Amino acid sequence: MNRNVFRLGVFMVLVLAVLFGMFGCKKRTPTLPPPPPPTTELETPAPTIQLRANPEIVNYGESSTLSWASTDATEVVLKNIGKFTPEGSTVVTPTESTTYTAIAYGPGGMTRSQVRVTVVQKTETITPTTVPPVDEQALSDEEIFRTQIKDVFFDFDKYNLTPEADTTLRQNAEILRTKIPDVRIIIEGHCDERGTSEYNLALGDKRANSVRDFLVAQGIAASRIRTISYGEERPFDPGHNEEAWAKNRRGHFVLMK
Amino acid sequence: MRKIILLLLFTLPGSILLQGGTKEELIRLQSDIVAAQNQIRLLQKSIDENGAITKTLLHQLLDLLNQNNRQIDQIRSYQDEQLQSGNENIEDIVNEIRMLSAKVDELGLKLTTLARTVEDTKQSLEEMQSRRPTPEKAPDGSLMPLPPDQLYSLAYNDYIMGNYELSIQGFLDYLALYKDTEFADNAQYYIGDSYFNQGRYPDAVEAFAQVTSLFPNGDKAPAAVLKSGLAYLNMSNNDSAIELFRQVIRTYPDSPEANIAKQQLQILGVE
Amino acid sequence: MKLPIILWITLIILGLAVNGQDQESSIVIWPKPTEETALALSDFQPKSGNIDPSVNEYLQTINEILWEDLEYSTFFKMVSKSFYPANRITEPTDVVFPEWQQTDLRIDYLVIGNARLENNYLVVQCRVFDLKTKEQILGKQFRTIPRYARAIAHRISDKIVSLLSANASQGIASTQIVFEKKTKTGKEIHLMDYDGGNLQQLTSNGTINLTPVWLRDNARICFTSYQNQSPLLYYLTLETAEMQSFPIRGGLLTTPSVSPDGAELAFAARLSDSSDTDIYISTLDGRNLRNITQHPGIDVSPCWSPTGHQLCFVSDRGGTPQIYISDSFGAGLVRITLERGYASSPDWSPDGRYIVFSWRPSRMATFDLYLVEVATKELRQLTQSAGNNENPSWSPDGRHLVFQSDRTGTTEIFTIFADGSNVRQLTRLDGCSNPGWSNYGTAE
Structure with a gap:
């Protein structure tokens, strides 16, 4: 009795193995994705800019020179002042501490640079009109x-x-x-x-x-x-x-x- | 050779018959074993409900198994007779039956062990119960003191409901009977607190003192010292009160009562 | 074969142990209202000589309300009117005792009465007869403006309950309930009779007003209000609608509870020098302040025991909100709920034996009302399968509870017998919460 069962079992296992082999193999078709194509495009680099102020601390009424240098820029805008060449300088006389922003525009985009000019107020010169609303x-x-x-x-x-x-x-x-x-x-x-x-x-x-x-x-x-x-x-x-x-x-x- | 074939021819039907008979026997045995298993499962369920039934069932089970064994022995001896003919198939079957019967024997043994274990468990449970202090009957034999948890609950209920005469008596009764139980320190504390709540401060102080002397490590010890301090405070004995509040902070610095004591000292203007 | 047997043995032993525990905690005792006394209420009639027919309207109110009050009192079995003898009873002389004494009716007491309008006043007479002895055991006359017909019915009910319950209850029909009601701008405190009638708005400051409770004299309530930005405590005098601020201030003051002697207030507060909420006790005017839960973490919702020597409150010191009790100094702390789920808003029963609270056994479950017997910590569930049930408050006779439930879809106020039966919906206003039951009405 046991032997028969054993034989039957062996037979079944073989049949299953064959069946599995037949169907299981079909699923194993290798479908590897093709390698990604090498990137060929070259990106236009974004402009860079460095804005400086000299001196950074001035007394009330004194001037400071803003100067800047940029790369990959076609034009530089000083916010609230005007348009300039990619490299240059200008003189400012702020009445209160001010943060100046230079924006360099180029084919690769735009970049900002900031510098703060601190104005040391003389106590006697403070007038109500200079206090911001x-x-x-x-x-x-x-x-x-x-x-x-x-x-x-x-x-x-x-x-x-x-x-x-x-x-x-x-x-x-x-x-x-x-x-x-x-x-x-x-x-x-x-x-x-x-x-x-x-x-x-x-x-x-x-x-x-x-x-x-x-x-x-x-x-x-x-x-x-x-x-x-x-x-x-x-x-x-x-x-x-x-x-x-x-x-x-x-x-x-x-x-x- | 022919004789052998002839013999085989004659014995084969018999052996097949035997084989068939043995198969049936085996199936029956197997189903008997399954039945036995089921019964054990049933047993498992009902064993805690009724020890007596369990015992009977176990005995019945053992009887059943013994019967099976006897039948197996019978088959075995019958087969032994048949084996004289030297049939291989039969030998195989006999071997299987031996294995089975060995297993059945083993099962029987295990069941006996099981029965003994159940018996032991019951015994140890009874022992545990008998070790709990069972109060003796009153002289007239009519009054049985309540078990500790009930007596405690009753006294505590009176304490909570403000029936302090009853709660004091209840906790005293509890301590008289169950001095060594887990809640003995609580009982002593609540005696003190019952006095305290009645405004009987000297009695309260005395009862609280017993909490710390009898159960210095009990969880009610910090509260007992604090409350005796509060009792002294209510008796306008501020010096004793302050000393006790300081004792709470010193002895039980991590207890909630230590914080209450600190607050009381602040209220009294001492630190 | 081996493993299963060993497993069985283990199971059997475990089974023995577990079952032993089960048997010990199966006894549950709780306050079951009795319905032993059979009461008949013969409809009150217009008194002979009454000439104003509008008295019938008030009589109808009185007859309806009185029946409901007596039935809901938990003390009586009300014998249906269809079994009564046919003749109308206006005066004691109209009572034909043999008819009322028929044994198959099994009526113990008979209530009769009459009313008349006299100079714009409603005058109601009421009598109660003991049918065993034919004796009149109660006779009262009430005189008021007709608008208060309901109040008269409540008063009559309380008289009868007080008399026939041998003062086990003074009757709760004249009691009232304060609660929070949602408005467009927040929550305002409202007031109604114990049966939901006579609704009145008490605050109208346009902010959030919370956790109202009654002072012992029923003349004032105490609650948390945001009317000066921070949540602080205030008293409100009902007669004059006058607000008075509680002198102790801080980051948060809430869940007040008035001591049984009416002299002290327990409340949860975060005072300016603290970073967590604790339970404090002071006099009603803020003197003798003491902290009874000097423990980091949340402590909230204190409630006095009727002896005034203990308080219960909610604390998260064990990790989840659970109910604890301590004495009024903070000593002898004991947790009385299971360290499981979320237990909140406890209220101590007037007899001191039970604490009712709202419990959610697991986060998936809803809040239900549970009673715990303080001495044994045995639990009884009062509500089930009906939404969230929260903020229970005892009636002064300890036979009823008022609570909020969202079982109808909106949050409303309900009452229930202390055994969990006879649920009654009091509001249909959308957004009513945190009810507080008044004390017994002041005696006449």
Whole structure:
């Protein structure tokens, strides 16, 4: 009995092997993709430009010479001053510290170079007319805040910062420290709707404070920051799915007016 | 040669018949074994429900296996007779049957071991239960004290509901019967806290002191020292209170009670 | 062959061990309302001599509301009116006792009454008879402006409940419920009767107003409001709608709970010198402030035990939000929920034995109401398969709970018996949450 089974088994294995060989082989047709053609096009190099100022610090009323040198450029534009040759110089007399921008245009594109001329003001020469309009300054801060300060997001029922939030906050701190050092901010803590509203009030508060503590550790003055928890009361996305919830678990930055 | 062929011719039908018979026997045996397995599975389910049934079933199983063994022996002796004819096929089959019967024997052995293990487990469980302090009957034989968890829950429920006379008595009863259990320190603490909540501060201090002296490493020790401090505070004995608050901070610096003690010291204007 | 047998042995041993545990935690005790007393309520009739037919309108209200109140009180089996003797009962003399005493009716007590309009006042008389002794055991007269017909019915119900329950309950029909209601600008605090009637808006500051609770005298409520930007605590006097700010301020103050003696307030707060939310206790006017949860992490939603010696609250100190209890100093901390899922918004039962809370066993599940017996930690599930059920609050007699649920698609307020039966929807307003049940109405 066993032998018969054994024979039958051997036979079956052979048959299967033959069948597999027949069909299996068909699939193994080599279809390697052809090697990519060698790149032949040569790219037009982008222009380069280097703008310098001499001296970089002047007293009020004194002049400074801006000079530049460029490669692969057909034309150089000094922003707010005019068009120039690819290499050259011009004299400026700024009434206040100014950042000059030179743009080199060429067949390969355009490139910028900046230099700042700092004007040392004499106290007696300051007149109200030289102070820029307050509105414009505030608008600019607001613009920077609106476009560059990013919100951070949290995991479910968590108030510790994720690696992404960590990165975002380092960038935010840098901007708050260097670009808009005068603005005061409100950090709002928000939660998704899945927890209970009471607990979420505390959780949102904890989130806002995690963000605040991080910024303070990054050198932002605590006096510039106020926190507030909205719990689950002010969702950004009213939906009831993970996509909406993920958006609603956030530390939201608001500019304090 | 012809004789041999003739003999073969005569014996073949018999051997085929035998072979057929043995096959049937084997299938039956196999199904018996499957049945045995199923029964063991059933056993597994019901074993914890009823030890007595388990035992009977196990005995029945063993009987069944013994019967199988006996049948195998019978077949074996029958085949031995047939084997005299020297049929190879039969020898093969016999070998297989031997292996099978050996396996069945093994199964029987394992089952006996299983039965013993179950018996042992039951015994050790009974032992464990008997080791739990079973309170003795009252002299009149009518009152059985409650088991520790129930007695504790009852006393704790009275404590939570504010029936402090009852909770004190309940925890005292608990300690009288189950002094060495895990919750003995809690019981002692709640006696103190029941006094505390009633405003019986000297009694509270005394009861809390027992927590630290009897169960210095219990989890209620920091709370007991803190609460005796608070009891002294309520008795306007600020010096003793301050000393006890400091003791909490010193002895149990990592406990939540240490923070409460610090806060109390701040409120009292000492640090 | 070998392996399976060893496996079986292991399984059997495991089976023994596991089963032993199961048997120990199978006993569950919980407050079951009784329905032993059979009550008949004969419709109140216009009193003879009444000349203003509009009394019938008020009588209809009273008869309906009183029936509902008595039925929902959990104390009575209301005997259907179709079994009553036919004649109308206005005065005690109209009661034909042999008819009411028929044994197949099995009525224990009979309530009768009448009403009349008199100089623009509604005067209602009510009597209760013990049918065994034919004795009148209650006789009351109420006089008010007709608009308060509902209130009269509630008062009558409370009188009857208080009398026939041997004061186990003073009756909850006159109690009220405060809650948050979503508006275009945030949430405003609203008020309604315990049965959903008589809805009133209490705040209208156009910001977010949250977590309202009653002070013990029922005259004021306390809640969190963003009306001065930060979420801080305020009192509101119901009579005058006057707001008064709680003197302690900080980054966040919320979830107030008034102590049983009415003198202290427990609340969750992040004060300016702290970076996390803790439970604090102070007097109602902010004196004697102390922190009872000096622990990093979130502590929120405190609730006093009826003795005033313990509090329960939510803490994430174990990793997930769970319910803990400690004494009112913060000592003797004990976790009373399983270290699993998400447990929140606890409320301690008026008898002290239970804590009701909202629990989601796993992230995929919904929130349901659970009762835990404090002494044994035994759990009982009160709601199931009906959306999220959150923020429970006990009725003062401990026989009912009010909570929010999104079972109908919008978040609404519901009440339920403490055994999980008799769910009743109180609002259909879209966006009602965090109800707080008042204390017993003040005695007349």
